[in-house]
Structures are given as C-alpha cells and as structure tokens.
Amino acid sequence: MPELPEVETVKRALDARVCGLDIVKVETFSPAMRTSLAPLSAAGLEGRRILGVRRRGRYMVMDLAGGKSLLMHLGMSGVLRVEPPSVPRRKHEHIFFHLSDGSALRFECTRRFSICEPCDCAGGCWPSALDKLGVEPLSEDFTADYLFGASRGHTGNIKNFLMDNSIVVGVGNIYAAETLFTAGVSPLRRACDLTSAEAEKLAVAVRATLEAAIRAGGSSIRDYRHLDGSEGSFSLQLKAYGRAGEPCPVCGTAIARITQSGRSSYYCPKCQK
C-alpha cells in the first residue's frame, strides 16, 4: 500500500509518539500476517522501552532497549494507529502493543501482506533481509549519474525500472507514474534508451515528488491513514495516477491507462515522450 512518503510519514509520527514509552503487553488476535505472529509474545518484547523508529525503503525498524528490534512493513494495506485499547478492535487489527502511557500501538492489515517480526539489528544496522535494497531516493547517493548508470543494460521499461527496489527504494506504482509525468518521460520507454538529460530530469522529479508527498503527509488512496486515523492530502495533487480519461493538467489530452507487468500505468500520451 504505502510507498516511501507514506512510510516516512508513519515513521516520523511513530517516532515522535511512542519513543520513550515501554511496551507493557503484546496482544495478538489472529494467526499470521505474512509471517507468523507467534514469536512476538515469545520474543520478550514486553517490558522493553522503545528507543526510536528508523526507515529503510518501505521497511521500518523499531529499536527497543536491550538490543531487540521490531521489523515492520505495511505491505499493501497495513495501518498503524496509536489509540486507546478500549476502542473496539477492527476486523483486521492483528496486534496490540499496549504502551506504558495507557495507549496502544495497533497494527491493522486487511490483506495480510504486512510484516511485523522481531529482529536483532541494534546499533543502527539493518536486518540482512534488507541487504539487497538499492539507494535511498532522498539521500545524496541518489544522483542523475547513478540513475543513468544503473539504467544501462536494462532493457525493460523505465516504469518497472523505477519500481525496482534493488535500484532505488520506495518508488511504487503511484509515484512512478507521477515521477514519469513530471519528467515528461513515457512509461513505455526502455530504461537503457534514456538519455543522460532524461535521467537528470527523472532524478530531480523523483526527489521533488517524494519530498512534496512527504510534506503533504502522503497519499491516501485507499487504506493508508496517519497514526491518528487522518488522511494524507497528496492524492489531491496527483497529476496522472488514477486519472484515466481526465485531461492532462498541462496539455488537456486525456490521460491514458495501460497495463505494464500486470499493474496499471497512467500517463499523458502527448507530454510524455
């Protein structure tokens, strides 16, 4: 569900809200998201203080006192909320972390694609499962040169290339569409055919789009919600994604919808070359 701006928004809010609190009790309600929840209670999370939350790609790691951490991924439909445990449990809320201020961190996941499992990655390192992730698009390592170099030899289309997490993390279906629109590049182009000037435009567009989306608190298309249940507003600024048939905001041509690798792509056939 969430791409980088949504996860970053959740991460920031979570870090600000639960840092310094203790996990008093862990309550699990239904067996398994993608990984079993059974180890959660056995992992000795209860009684540990929350030290902080960090993000790598779409993964979040919540560090706890004593060298334990919790690896979390929201999948397609994961929602984290901090609210009183007395609020009636929703149908797909799988875990309650009861916190020392009386609130609960509640993990909801309708489609069960999420991950929430203990890991040993204290001291700022990351679980080995994240080893193959590419560069962070908001880091100084993500440059036009990097993007151009990485695209050489990739004969697949540029849209799938942007969504390849071993190249650059956090760009999913929504922001791939928005980025390509902003850069004026057709999603049908082969990655290896990009010029260095186009790679430059794309790198700038990726950074600008993600930063603008973070400022707006992410895009709430379907399930995505903030920690308090409110919605992100960037969906109002989407120029191409989900707008098939609507006029392009630049030239008025109808936005087209096509399928690439089984997923919908939206673009302006006139502006995007």
Add this chain to the structure above:
DNA sequence: CGGACAACCTGGTTGC
C-alpha cells in the same frame, strides 16, 4: 541474469 508474471489475501467496485 534480466524480465515477465503468478501468487500471497481480502474487500470494494463494476457490470451483466
């Protein structure tokens, strides 16, 4: 190896 695609799971929307 790169790239296309199915599978994982549930629910909402669309269309007959």
Add this chain to the structure above:
DNA sequence: TGCAACCAGGTTGTCC
C-alpha cells in the same frame, strides 16, 4: 438483488 469479474499502493518465487 445476485453474482462473477476485475481491481487495488508490495514482495517473492518461478519460469523462460
């Protein structure tokens, strides 16, 4: 109203 088909923001494994 009923029901089937299709769609959905991610990741992983399989096949060619």
